[in-house]
Amino acid sequence: MNQTTSRGQAAFTLIELLVVMAIVGLLLSIGVPRYLVSLEKSRDTILKENVRVLRTTLDRFYSDKGRFPDALDELVQQKYLREVPIDPVVESSQRWVLLPSSDRDKSGIADVKSGAPGTAADGTPYASY
Template structure:
């Protein structure tokens, strides 16, 4: 009796069909071609999305700086920097913040910090781009507003 049971199980297995090596290689080749064709354009889209997200965050920071100016009558000093938008330390008269959502300072899409530049009353906010260094071209270029 046990012998008959084993033979049925073996018969069932031998009737099952799997993938051949050639079928597997064809599937892997097709996936490789798709990645090779679609991958570079997807990466370009990702990088351009990061630039657009950075521009949007800089616009948000500039708006928060303008509200800070309305409340306090001045922009943050170079020493206070952008941190003055989320924490006054109780030392800024008229401060009515935090001026950023959730009270957190955003980082740029590449994980870098935004730079605050105050020069003769002119305010700029800058991201150093993909390379994290001043200057650069293309995706490595600084983004400022």
């Protein structure tokens, strides 16, 4: 048995490896941008949901207590939330923009918006959420 022949048949040629690498590169060039877009859309969806949860919780707090909370941590202390949701764009629960009530007789946080700079995938500014 000739060792050269058996090695030559069992190994890949340089051309075969280059073709496989080119195919993998092509697939990655198609897949990675789509993956990044889906990550951005997921972040936007999570942000919208977290804002909705905070607003609903503020409304429930007001309905129960007859006043708005002085801080978001009060919602956690009073067991309305387990924890203050994270703004997924800035990856922090401390960057929410807290808006007071427009009624002078009511103090506390009446509304919340994202403190993230920039815009979502659809062009909507994060600050408008």
